[in-house]
Amino acid sequence: MTDNNKPTPQAEDKTDSSTHSDTENNQINTVERHILPGVAIGLSVVALAASSWLYVQSSQNTLNQDIALLSTQQATLSSQLEANRFDKAQMDQLLTQTRLTEETLKQQQDRLASQQAQQADTLLSLDSKVNRLNTTTKEDWKLAEAAYLIRLANQRLLLESDSSGAVSLLNNADDILRELEDPIVFATRKALAKDIQALKSVNPFDLEGTYLKLNALYDSAPTLPQREPSKEWQAITTASTENIDTSGKVTSVLNSFWESIRSLVVINYNQQPIEALLPPAQYQQLVVGLQLQLEIAQVALIKGESVIYQQALERVANATTSHFDTQSKAVVSFLSSLTVLQQLNPAPDLPQPRDSLITIKALMSEWNGNNVTDVPTDESAIQQTDAEETTGATKQDEGTENPSVAPTSNTTTPADATPIYLGGDA
Numbered sequence: 001m002t003d004n005n006k007p008t009p010q011a012e013d014k015t016d017s018s019t020h021s022d023t024e025n026n027q028i029n030t031v032e033r034h035i036l037p038g039v040a041i042g043l044s045v046v047a048l049a050a051s052s053w054l055y056v057q058s059s060q061n062t063l064n065q066d067i068a069l070l071s072t073q074q075a076t077l078s079s080q081l082e083a084n085r086f087d088k089a090q091m092d093q094l095l096t097q098t099r100l101t102e103e104t105l106k107q108q109q110d111r112l113a114s115q116q117a118q119q120a121d122t123l124l125s126l127d128s129k130v131n132r133l134n135t136t137t138k139e140d141w142k143l144a145e146a147a148y149l150i151r152l153a154n155q156r157l158l159l160e161s162d163s164s165g166a167v168s169l170l171n172n173a174d175d176i177l178r179e180l181e182d183p184i185v186f187a188t189r190k191a192l193a194k195d196i197q198a199l200k201s202v203n204p205f206d207l208e209g210t211y212l213k214l215n216a217l218y219d220s221a222p223t224l225p226q227r228e229p230s231k232e233w234q235a236i237t238t239a240s241t242e243n244i245d246t247s248g249k250v251t252s253v254l255n256s257f258w259e260s261i262r263s264l265v266v267i268n269y270n271q272q273p274i275e276a277l278l279p280p281a282q283y284q285q286l287v288v289g290l291q292l293q294l295e296i297a298q299v300a301l302i303k304g305e306s307v308i309y310q311q312a313l314e315r316v317a318n319a320t321t322s323h324f325d326t327q328s329k330a331v332v333s334f335l336s337s338l339t340v341l342q343q344l345n346p347a348p349d350l351p352q353p354r355d356s357l358i359t360i361k362a363l364m365s366e367w368n369g370n371n372v373t374d375v376p377t378d379e380s381a382i383q384q385t386d387a388e389e390t391t392g393a394t395k396q397d398e399g400t401e402n403p404s405v406a407p408t409s410n411t412t413t414p415a416d417a418t419p420i421y422l423g424g425d426a
Contacts, residue, residue, distance in 0.1 A: 149173040191355035304347035
């Protein structure tokens with residue numbers, strides 16, 4: 001190498017300085033390269049922590065909001081559930097009311113249908129009755145009259161026990177049916193003949209006459225003479241009165257007292273007690289008692305109560321024989337009439353025209369073209385029907401057809417009443 005090619009000292013200094021600066025720069029660069037990643041990592045960690053904290057905070061706020069929102073939604077759902085339950089209960093109640101209303105409407109419809117059917121039947125019946133009235137003939141009136149007479153005969157037997165009057169009414173009904181000259185009335189006339197024969201075989205009972213006989217005894221009761229004391233009793237009383245000692249006042253009083261006691265003793269040679277004449281007050285009570293028992297007998301006669309009737313007449317007979325003169329013609333007549341009345345039965349067993357009633361009702365139904373199936377055929381049903389038919393005519397029959405049988409002033413006395421006074425003989 002030449003000298004020209006050798007470096008100078010200045011050049012060497014420059015070279016050293018550049019080399020030293022390069023080394024420092026390299027060291028700085030090396031340090032920077034080691035520090036910058038740590039700073040970056042630290043900043044990243046800080047940023048990550050900050051972002052995590054912010055995320056956690058935001059997440060916590062969102063969770064609280066979600067919880068509040070869920071609570072609100074739960075409360076809303078609960079209220080809606082309660083409302084739905086209430087609505088369901090109301091719906092159930094409405095359904096129940098609807099079912100009841102439907103059942104009520106159905107029942108009303110059924111009733112209306114039955115009423116309409118009954119009204120239709122009634123209209124048909126009325127129409128047929130109007131047609132029958134428009135086409136009523138003389139035979140229809142005769143048949144109705146015969147039915148009325150048969151019912152009236154039954155009423156006579158039930159209310160008055162008048163068999164003779166019932167026979168007359170049944171004979172009149174038979175005559176009317178005979179005038180129709182129709183074979184359809186044969187069964188009814190056969191039943192009428194049977195009932196007429198049964199009534200004729202029974203002794204007639206005169207209720208009105210018996211009542212009037214009791215009324216005659218009632219009127220004659222105040223006129224009956226009392227039983228007079230015996231002649232022996234009168235002679236003893238007269239002798240005792242004449243032999244009174246008037247010597248002293250005390251003796252006179254004692255004797256009068258003794259004689260008054262002796263006057264109470266009556267010698268009865270017939271072994272029957274003979275009492276003295278009754279005082280006016282007791283005599284009036286005796287007469288009233290007799291009349292009361294006769295009125296009880298009248299009421300029992302009308303009602304057909306045999307036991308009460310016989311008991312009342314027996315009390316009258318006992319009182320009459322005990323307190324009235326049985327040798328007097330008035331008392332003898334009174335007792336004989338009373339004995340005859342005691343032999344009567346106020347409730348005779350009379351046959352009732354049941355067959356006639358049954359056949360006339362069947363005949364009326366067949367005659368009018370009505371197939372009636374409710375015609376009574378048994379004894380109890382006929383008695384109930386007859387009682388209903390005779391209810392309205394009872395007062396009229398008692399007040400108009402038989403006015404003399406009307407009770408007198410005190411006939412409302414109960415049949416089992418006790419007498420006011422019958423002289424000690426009850």
